[in-house]
Amino acid sequence: MHSSVWAIIVSVRLRRLLAILIMLTILSWRLVPEVTLAKTQTASPPQQLLQISTTQTPSVSSSIQPYLDRAIKRVTKFSLDNGLKFIVFERHQAPVAFFVTYADVGAVDEPDGKTGMAHFLEHLAFKGTTRIGTKDYQAEKPLLDRLEQLNAQIKTAKADGKQDEVARLQAEFEQVESQAAKLVKENEFFQIVSQTGGDLNAATYLDKTVYFYSLPANKLELWMSLESERFLEPEFRREFYQERDVILEERRLRVENSPTGLMTEKFLETAFTVHPYRRPGIGYEEDIRNLTPKDVQQFFETYYIPSNLTIAIVGDVNPAEVQKLAKIYFERYLAKPKPNSQIPVEPPQTQIREVTLRLQSQPLYVEGYHRPALSHPDDPVYDIISGLLCCGSTSRLYKSLVEQQQLALDVAANPSVPDDKYPNLIIFSTTTTSGHTLDELAAALHQEIEKLKTEPVSATELQRVQTQIKAAVLGNLNSNMGMARVLSEYEAKTGSWRNSFKYLDQIAAVTPADIQRVAKATFSPENRTIGKLLPQQR
Structure with a gap:
């Protein structure tokens, strides 16, 4: 699994321009598989505070404006009627293309008590839809419904101290979960992409969530179909509880069991008093444990809307063809207003x-x-x-x-x-x-x-x-x-x-x-x- 907890960047804002290339990570989380999309890991938080580069960048001519001017001329931007924006950069040197879906949402947008949702959602976005990732959704859906009911009942029974009831419900939960697992097509998104010679991954940050693919350029329509489908009818309940356990283990490994991970978390909690930057992007253990599919679904419906998404495509593509296919696949999304930010402003610090x-x-x-x-x-x-x-x-x-x-x-x-x-x-x-x-x-x-x-x-x-x-x-x-x-x-x-x-x-x-x-x-x-x-x- 490629990991990312806090994207590692070298010392200057060539971060945005260079570190993006090296794809090492610190303050953000990701999670997609090298062999499986079911398991994910989070890179160690301390790397954000410990990023080190001794590599010296070679010198260049004092002026690179001609290169930039030529690059700018290759960029095309258009917006769909629902507010979703596309940026296309033509580069025809090789028959490949890179696709980024940038969601303007991250851990800062989570309410107190429900930290970890942005990261959790990004994990679940690889689990599939009502058509992808399932052998028989009509048979799977009632099992997923029942798992939600049982999970709520188990919480209530635990709160009431009814241990016998907890044991009975837990046994049924495990049985239903096993039945549901038999209907899952494991990692179908990844399998479809890898069969074409492509790859896909994602990263959750404090300010954003980024999904990206690399594919042969002649698979443009395949990407349009897969990515539009992913956020049209996602099924976030599929393997929800297994994924929750994966994320809890990530937190134990990268924070509780890591001295520098703990330092990173405590340092930011000290430096910020009210802004969400003080919270760990992976979330607090109790919050992660208590998140439900409904929480994630509501978060998705609030922030994963057309006006909050920007898609960039770079490579051997034709902007006119991109726009034509984008209208077919992505105008299926209903327009919604961009959510209002209610993030508190950090007051000035007045003492060490x-x-x-x-x-x-x-x-x-x-x-x-x-x-x-x-x-x-x-x-x-x-x-x-x-x-x-x-x-x-x-x-x-x-x-x-x-x-x-x-x-x-x-x-x-x-x-x-x-x-x-x-x-x-x-x-x-x-x-x-x-x-x-x-x-x-x-x-x-x-x-x-x-x-x-x-x-x-x-x-x-x-x-x-x-x-x-x-x-x-x-x-x-x-x-x-x-x-x-x-x-x-x-x-x-x-x-x-x-x-x-x-x-x-x-x-x-x-x-x-x-x-x-x-x-x-x-x-x-x-x-x-x-x-x-x-x-x-x-």
């Missing part, structure tokens, strides 16, 4: 916050600072700051903490944690070498951060980071997958896919004065959250 855990683990130091969202004009400045400080052998933190002072084994930074649609955190983390303390690391880290406030960055150093980002963009232009994800995300989060091409102009416009200004506004003690993971005392 700290969380310390003692576990069987190597010492780890983490600190984060609140920063604005992706849409803020200073967003590129944070990417530059992250690139200056970390990572790789030429970065300031690596040279100072690892090479010169030999205080740290390695250093890491992420300019946007846990996601970037809303105001978030810029994070730094590091692990100690033998004989040194976390407090020594913290002091050395603060010295480097203070330099950003007091000493203008040289033109040479700034240009190095800007060049690395340019190189990443060029690499992204060669990836169907990267372009599909970038185009759909910028369309959903910023209002236009074109903004993804403006990013380099914004990066190029960052000045040493901008870096000092943002550093002074951000890196203050009262805006700091600290996390310390210490070995257990004997």
Whole structure:
């Protein structure tokens, strides 16, 4: 199973342009199979705080605008009458295509007490529909109905302390579940796609849920049929309870049984007081255990509506043919208004916050600072700051903490944690070498951060980071997958896919004065959250 709990990204917002390509993961969850869609895993949360890259991006020409202009001319956008948007990027070098369905919904949209629904729904979206994934839906449906009834009755009997009743109901539940399992066509979505030489996967994040396919280009209509069917009449009750157990095991493995997983969860709970970014995207154990198919169905009906979906297709396709088929398959969806966001605004932090855990683990130091969202004009400045400080052998933190002072084994930074649609955190983390303390690391880290406030960055150093980002963009232009994800995300989060091409102009416009200004506004003690993971005392 490909996993993803919190998508791993290198140090700058080439995250959106490069990390999408490498598809490693941290703050988000996924879940699709290498061999089976029934089992899924979640990558370890700590990776979000520990993302490290020592790879240096090759330099490129100072101007890549001609490449971008040619790419822009190959993009076609259209909307269906129900509000669903399509973005098509023509690339005819090879007879393949990459498809992304971007749902503008994630863990932040879950109500308190029902965390984990976005991730759970993404798991269940591979279980099939009333036609796909079943041998006989008319025989399967009453069994699924009965399982729902029995699950509710078991909860009531447990609450009333009726253990004999619980045992009787549980025995019937297992019998009905076994009968229902015999009617399931395991992993039929995956089997259909793999038989064509394609692949499919998905990822749940705090701000979004992304479903993606790679297929031969002549399978365009097959994709249209499968993907439109998936969200037209999904059957979320199929293998619901088995999947719940899989997710609970994921949580135990990646959080309860992982020191850095626990640190990640506790750190975000400390850094955020009211915003949903404080909650784990995989959900809390009690919430996951109590979720029902009706909860997931209601969440789906609220957020998986045409106006909340953006589809990007990149590869050897014809935009006119895409639009023709899209009308046939996707205009079957009923139009609904986009749901109103009721997400609370995180108040300004006014004093240092700290969380310390003692576990069987190597010492780890983490600190984060609140920063604005992706849409803020200073967003590129944070990417530059992250690139200056970390990572790789030429970065300031690596040279100072690892090479010169030999205080740290390695250093890491992420300019946007846990996601970037809303105001978030810029994070730094590091692990100690033998004989040194976390407090020594913290002091050395603060010295480097203070330099950003007091000493203008040289033109040479700034240009190095800007060049690395340019190189990443060029690499992204060669990836169907990267372009599909970038185009759909910028369309959903910023209002236009074109903004993804403006990013380099914004990066190029960052000045040493901008870096000092943002550093002074951000890196203050009262805006700091600290996390310390210490070995257990004997």
